[in-house]
Each structure stands twice: as structure tokens, then as C-alpha cells.
Amino acid sequence: MKFQVMHDSGVRLRIRAGQWAFTKEEGYGIASLLLEQDFIHEVFTSHRNGSILIYYDGEVENKHKIFDILSAITIDDLFEAEPTQTQVSKEITDDFYLKLSKMIGRRLLGRWFLPLPIKNALTIYRAIRYVWEGFDSLTDFRIDVALLDGAAVAGALLQRQYQPASSMMFLLSISDALEDYTVQKAKSTLKDSLALNIDTVWVVGEDGEEKQVSAMDINKGDKIKIHMGDVIPVDGKVVDGEAMVNEASMTGEPLAVHKSLGKTVHAGTVIEEGNIVVEVYSMNKETRLNKIIDLIENSEELKAETQSKAEKLADSIVPYSFLATALTYLLTRNASKALSVLMVDFSCAIKLTTPLSIISAMREASDNRMMVKGGKFLEAYANADTIVFDKTGTLTNATPKVVEVIPMSKRYQRDEILRMAACIEEHFAHSIATAIVNQAEEEGLKHEEDHSEVEYIVAHGIVTEYDGKRAVIGSKHFLFDDEKVKVTKTQEKKIAKKAAEHSVVYLAIDGKLEGLICIDDPVREEAKYVIEELKALGIENIIMLTGDSESGAKAGAKALGITQYRSQVLPEDKSRIVEELKEEGKTVIMVGDGINDSPALAAADVSVSMKHSSDIAREVADISLLSDDLYDLVTLRKLSTGMLDKINSNYRNIVAVNGSLLVLGVMGVIPPSTSSMIHNLSTMMFGAMSTKSVLKDRDFTNDIEVEAVEVADAS
Template sequence: MYDVSGSIVFLLGLSEILEEYTVEKTKNSLENSLMININKVWIQTDDGKEIQIPFTKLKDNDKLIIRTGSLIPVDGTIISGEAAINEATMTGESLAVHKDKGKTVYAGTTVEDGNIIVNVDAINESTRINQIIEMIKKSEKAKASIQSKAEKLADSIVPWNFVITALTYLITGSSIKAISALTVDYSCAIKLATPIAIISAMREASEREIVVKGGKYLEAFATANTIIFDKTGTLTKSSPHVAKVISLGELSDDEILRQAACIEEHFPHSVATAITNEAKKRNLSHGEELHSEVEYIVAHGIVTTLIGKRTVLGSRHFVVEDEEVEITKEKQEIIEEHIDKYSVIYFGIDGVLKGIICIDDPPRDEAKEVLCKLRKLGIDNIIMLTGDSENAASTTAELLGIDEYKSQVLPEDKAHIVEEIKAKGNKVIMVGDGINDSPALSAADVSVAMKDSSDLAREVADITLLRPCLDDLVTIRLLSQQMLDLINSNYRKIVIFNTLFMLLGLSGVITPAVTSVLHNGSTMLIGLNSSRSKNFNNLKEPVIDV
């Protein structure tokens, strides 16, 4: 009797150790892609000599030498040299960024070309890359509701195990059969397999350059029936370009573009980038700043004092209605010739419209196909929101086959629209990229930030894409749905296997020791199977006719 009890206790203890190992192994595999593994580094001493030291002996304010092809292991400031640095691990940007003296570099990024000496500002746990790893660890706390339900179900089953054990002893008088019932615990397998499946799905997303902040966001993405897109930089290409600059006054086209670029260069928005890039292309340099402090009105426009005059740049609503810039009948006729094809940026000085900048922002090449695939995967409602004019919005919606859209939408209106749609019983995904999308991203059940999103949008979003491709939305949908399928499959296996083992034990066919072995063995196998990448390899997209 005691031999059997001892065996059971040993097997249960071994099972607990193996379960903990499996969970930790799954978590670690999610983090390993971001870990920095460097043994030795080169530093410059105070007398200018170069010496190699173990990485573990590197300390703050050391002068670290980093050459072409090397991984930067610390956060620091460049004190000498210049280099092209690939910051994909931090920003998702595939193109290298040029940095020289005084610029900040981050651990986990790579020097593609050049040599630099960096003053060590932060090392190990203090670096931004390790803060991201810590965020991944903490993200497990953002449990999916299905995981919480699994844990509640598991906890509710435990008392029934004791009831069945007691009834078995009272009816049969056999302590052996009663112990057999006690050794079969449904809750053990449920509590192990569900979080492992969720963490594994997050790991698979990470390997596909998709950052997910918690399991509950994958569940929400899998079950959502409505997706809302911002237009500019999301459904359209992330690099719109200037199609035309039209003067409506005494300033030349180039002068309007030069002044607009001077104002816009301070803001990380795709339209601002288009304007500044066109100015560079035309070699329109403004030299020193021409303006005083710039005020950016989110999703509206910009106000500043340029060469001593109040200057505004932005949407028609902002420039004409809010700032009361005058538009004559002749100017309006010129504008109407272009608003059907382009998004129009208005440029006014001292209450007079001086010109317009026509922005061509064609849809992404993959956008229409992605929307069709999402419909096939159960997304019933696809909605586009934009601050652009009705004509620009309708043109994009027609090209992409979107039935529902709203134009000239303000940031607070986007959030209100999301709330209205949720109030009708829909589960909403919001996809955006700009500061103006942040309120709507926060309001949605689950939000997605595009690769070139503003820092604020990335901070607010639940999921961030690190590739400039809408196809990853289909990948997330498939991945999250397969995660739920795996969890439901695990439930069925747990019920079938453990019920079978309990019946065999109650009938006396197998001993409590064998029951314990079978129960714990099946629990471990289900847990290990949940951690396998093979569960998510078949991300087969629906076949469509576009």
C-alpha cells in the first residue's frame, strides 16, 4: 500500500517538474530571438589603446569599439566615427540608419557599414532590448479569456475528484480503486496545455515578425467579425508622393513646396515625408529654420509663424473652416479639377490660400487580395476611416471593393465610430499607423499598428507588424484561429484520456500506480504537443478570386 502511495507521490512530483520545464522552455524560445549573446568586446582605454575584455566586465561609461558587421551589445552614445546601423530588432525598419557623433544606438542593433566608438550608457537589464524581453515575460499576464475560463474550469473540477473518490470508497470499500480515482486530475492537464498553446502561438507570431502583447489579443483577433482600417499609410502605400504643386497666388510652385517642407520636416507622418522628400528631390533647401515654434493639431494640420506671417498647412476642414482661410471662386474651380484624383493639402498665409499640394496615395499592391482573404476567414464587416475628402475616400474604397467608409473623420470621431460598432455587438479590430489613430486603437477590442507607425500608435496597439505588408493580418487571423482549434482539441483529448484512465482504475483493470503514470504521461504529451511549431505550420490561406 505504502509502495503504491510513494510511487504516486513521486510521479506527481516528477510531473510537476516536467510541467514547469515545458512552460519555461516555451517562454524561453519566445525570448531567444531577442537575446544578446556576446562573450568578448573591444574597448578603448583612456590612453587610446584598444583592448579586448570579457563582456561581463564591461561597465557604464566604457568606450566600446564596434566595427562593420558587429552586433551592438549596449545602449550608448556615439563619441567617434559614423556608421549605417540596422535597427530592425527595435523598429522593424529594414533599411540601415546613418548615425554619427552624438547619436544614440541601442543594444541588439547591427552595424552594417562603418566603425564607431560608443560611450556605454546602459548595459544588460537596463537596455531597451531587455526591457522588450521583460515586456514579453509580463505579457503572459494579459491572459486570454479562454485561458481564464480554462483555469476556472480546472479549479471547479477538483472538488468533484474528491467526491468521486469518496463515493468509490463508500460503494466498493476498496481503497485501491478510490486512490485510482484520486490520481486522475483533469485540472492538471487543462492548466498546463492552455497557456502553453497560447505562448506557442505568440512565439510563432514573433518568428513571423509580429509582436503580440498578450494572449487575449490573439483570441480577440481570432473571434472578431469587424475590421476597421485607417486609409493613409495602412490601406494605401506607406510612402505617398507629391503628384502636383499648384500655386494659387504670387508664390511659385517650388516656393510653396519649399516652405511646406520646412514646416512638415518635424513630423513623422507619411504625408509629411512625401512633401519633404519631394523638396529634396527638387533640391529645394531652406537652410536655417524659417519659422518659429510649430504647433501640430492632430489629424488637422500645422500652424506656425513663417517669415513673420501666420502660416497654416493641412486639410480643407482645418485650413478653410477652422483657420478661416479665404478661397475665391476661381481658386475653388482649380481645386475641384484635382480633388477627384488626389488628396489635397491646403497652404495658407495670413488668411489667404496660396497654393495646394496634391498627394497621390495609391492602395498597397496586396490590399484588395488581403481584404478578400479576411472575408473568407470570417470577417463580415470591413470599414475604412479617413480624414481625406469624400472623393479621395470613395476612389480608394471603389478600388479595394470596400462597401462602407467614412471620409473627413476626426481622431475623436474615429474612436466614437469604433465604440458605436462595438455597442452593436460586434468585436472590432482597428488597424492604423498615425498619432491620429491612437484614440481608435485604444477603443477597439484588439488593435494593430503598421510597421511605419508613429511611436504613440505602437505604444497603444496590442499587435505590431514589423513588416510593411498587410498579408500579416491574414497570418495573424490564421495563427490565432489555429491556436483556438488547438486548445479545443486539447480539451477533447484531456476528457477522453482521463475518463478512460479513471474507468480502468475504478474497474480494477489497472492499479493506481499505472493510472498515475498514464495520467501524468498523457498530460506531458499534450503539453509538449501544444508547444510544437508544427501546430502552426499549416497557415494555408483561403483560395480567392480577386
């Protein structure tokens, strides 16, 4: 492939291969080929001019690798593929800009070059639609925006005010295009949040052996094994094992459901505990999840909550517009003055500026690597007065480290305690287990499988049989309350001292405490500053939830400047705490990253998942942070409150300008044509202002310039 570099910012590379270089579907294939590289994050192609836009880790050798891959592609290497949801979303935006530019172009060309009789005839032709829709509302006894629009257009034509009628219909057509765009974007975002991105699965053969195959190659009747923490990729029946499955994406119920032999599971749900083998009933587009996605895609009723409020507000103003028009005519007996009132349509500006403000804010969130699943979630984030943090992985880096290993009897030495703990913990991928295993590897403490199958009890610990004896490792609550492990007074003093300084993992063999493993997970450097900023931005209540001991939680809260915290919190406690806060009348943000956080994320008014969150946390969360910077929470607050401020400011300005036009029209100071012209110009001005960036502390000039190039490419 021959190509030319058009733009290179170091992390954003645009090349152009020419108009006939590849088809639309082959462009998706090129994108999928490039996305196989770990250093490439996003790829967008345009078959119209052979443009390829690549987001990548900005290192020189990576750029050269991209050039090598593209240079090696021949015509025979091109293949067709399906677009990713990100590509679909971008195409929706490009198509909208293309449609908008065509509408503006046609209007300008018509005004400059068409003779007046033809322009008037076209105005009458376009007016038929609006008049008919208004008549339809009237016959159904609805006093709504359609009726007002139809009456205003008809009134203007009866007064031979062709130019004002044409301008009004042009603005209404832009408003309709914006509404279609916001609905399509909402559908695309929701589909993206539900879509499964699973490449491979483990198929269990007749001999019981597991084999990893492509998810596209599985068939009905195949048996696949799904492990703890994994998303279930198919609809099917459990034929072996048992598990707790979170079905929040399917049913909205945050609590996990027990699935055992013969029970049905659905694609898109996630295993919180256990492992199961599932016989495949349906896969790919036949699953229940994909049927729901199809319903969403074909629904005409999906609208952003904020946009719906704007439309209701617009409809509520209509009767007053008719009343003012009627009163003006009764008092003045002047049809021109009455028409001046009717031509001033408050609803047109409100319907135009509100979706523009939402689109602009969601686009700005995307520019800051934050995925927002709908405008209503930005609204909830802006109105929230309480934020609840899970500690590990959110306020900390989730990279805990072993700082001390303490034998609690003479039966086992320090190295043996660490070796046993690592042997048991290596089967699980949570951060504490990883810290223990890594410490053992660093010290060269190799181990063999000296234990039977392990049983993981969520948020508590692990039970297994080690060297013929029952071994348990986990929290203080798990060992001493649930397992009734014995502890001496001397041991209690040592525990109290270490637990005040660190998070502690306890190891017991045969019912006796044998060792303490002290672990620290330092807080993020930016966490304290972020919390201070959130308080300054109006979030009054900041609460930290952690499974740590009281002393460990207290030390962490003090370091972060948090006055409210809960220690030794279980997963079910997190969701209960969130529900209690909501019952107190608080609007709650929940920030988390783990499987254990999913019930609380589902319960909150608005939820946020971190970059390295589990599959289920990302699925349940309303907003996903795509960078690892906790300051994004502050940026999101500024963006969301700025969006609401912009919408409210638009309302005030629209009322002020159009109210003034009403008064001037009634007084006869300005004719209907002037009233309509000022109304239309002010509406366009408010629309332009609605697209302005909310965040003032970041320079988007370069992004805007590149976006202009992308729109030109789409054209």
C-alpha cells in the first residue's frame, strides 16, 4: 500500500492512501489488522479518500512499525470485516456533519442563485409537511410544538412572508437532524455498553480436556468452561459446577444469582464466584442479549432524559404562544402584530440548544477519555452531593506490597509462612494475592502443589487442604469469627500492633493461627488533591469503603483527608450503604473497579468505573474512565455542572431575547419579517454557543483543527 502522512501529533497519526485504495468494509479489515498491535488504541478509516486515522502510543519505533504494516499490505491482503462500536459511533457523527453541511450549502446556493418565484414555490412545497403535522395535532386535540410550528408557517405564508417562513423551516430541519443524531448516538452508546468483546473461549471436549478456540467457531451443543470473573459469551444450560452469576445487565438486579446443574445462563452476565461448564443453546446474534440490542436499535422512543425535559418544556410554552397571539389580535385587530408574536417560537431555540449542549458535553468527555453512556448520567453526576469510593484500586494504585511476614508459633518459620501463602494465593488474580506471590518469587521461595482444590469465599478468604491439614487464609473476620481459629493473648497483642500499622492477611493451619502477612497499598499521589477539589466543587459527603481493619482504614482516611469511612466492609454492605444514603435524600456517585463493587455500582444514582476495572464493573457503570488519572473525576464534575449551567443559561437568554421580540412586535415597533429574522439569528447564535467547550483549563485548539480535517475527509 502506498500512502502519504497528512498529520502526526505524536499520538495521533493520519495517513491517506487515495480514493480507490479500499472499500468501506475493507477499511474495517485494515482497522482490525492494526488493532492487533498493543500500542495501537483506535483506528478509523474513510473509504471516500483512503484516509486512516490511528491513535497510538507515541514512540518513534511504534510509528515505524505502523508504516511497515501498511507498506506490506497488498491488494490480495485486503479483507472485509465488521466495524467496531467506536467506528460506528464516529460514522454517525461524520454522517451528521455531512448532512448538516449539505443543508447549509443548499440553502445558501438557493438564496444566491434561484429566482424569487422558484424560491417562493419551494418554500410553499416545504411548508406542506409542517402545516400537515400541525393539522394532525389539531385533529388529535394536541396543543404541542408541531401545532405551533404549522400555525406559524401557515400564518407567514398567508401574509406572503416567504423569507421568514423559509428561515423558520430551515431551523426546524436542523433541530430535527440534531434530534435524529442524538437518538442514534444514544442507541450506539447503549449498544456499545452491552456488546460482548470476547475473542476466545474454552471448549470442553468429550475426554474432558479444555481447548481454547475462537468465539466465532463455537456451535450449538458445544460445552464451554467459564471461570470466575469472566463474562458469559453464550446463552446455555449449566451441565457442571456451580457459580454466583451477576445478571445486572439482563435483569437490573444487582445481587448475584446462584446457578447450578440445569439452570439457564445468558450472554453478557458475569460470574462473580465459582466455575461452570455451559452447554451452548445460542450464540452470537441469536442470544437474548443481542435480541435486546436489536430492540434498542429499532426503538423510536429512546431519548436522552435531558432532551425529553426540553421537549416537554417546549410543549408547555405552546399554549401561551397561542394565547399571546390571540390577545394581540383581539386588542389591536392587527394581523401583522399578531403574526409577529406567532413567529417568535421559544420552543425552536430550546429544542435546538439542549441536544447541542448534551452532544458537546459528551464529545468533550470522550476527548478527555471518559465514556459516558448517556446525557442523563452527566446530569446526575452534576447534581450529586455524595461520592462513595471503594479504596483498593480506586484511591490506591491497587499494587499492594508485602512489607512484613510474622510467624505466630514455632511450628513454621517466616519463609515457610510466605511460601505456603503464595502456594495457596497463586490461584487468584486479586491484588493482595498477587502481592504475596510476587514477594515469594522475589525471595526465590519456590513451591509445589501441596494442597487440594481451593475454595474462594468472596471478600473473606480461601479454604483448602494443605499437607493433609485444613488451611485458611484471609481476613480477621473470616478466620476468627467464621472459622473460629484460636488465638492466644500474646498473639492478640501482636495482631493489634501490626493491624494498626498495616493491612493484615491471616494464615491458619488446622484451626491455629500460624502467620501474619502485613501489606501496604499506598494511596495515589493525586488522591488527596482530587478529594479537596471535589469538596470545593460542591460534593459535600465523601465516603471511603474498605475491607481493611479499622486501624488500617483510619490511617488511609487520614492520609486522604476523608472524615467518613467504613472498615471491614463486605460486598453486600457496600450496596446497602449506598441504598441508605439514597434513602436519606442524597444523590450518590459510586466509584469502584472490582467484581465486589458491582452491586454498589448498580445501586448508585450514577456510577463510575476506573480504567483497569473488572468486566462486570465496566458493564454496570454508567461512566467509564479510560485513563488511569483520578483527576478525571474532577474534570467530569466541571464538565457536567458546566453542561447544566449552559442549558440553564440558554433558557434564560432565549426567554429574554424572544420575550423582547414579543413586546416589540405587539407594540408595532418591528414587523413580522424583522421579528422572524432576529429570532432565527438569535437561535443560531445560541446553537453556536451551545457547542463551545465547557472546560476552560485545557486547550482544544489542536483537537478542533484535526476534527475539521476529519469532517472534510467525510465530505
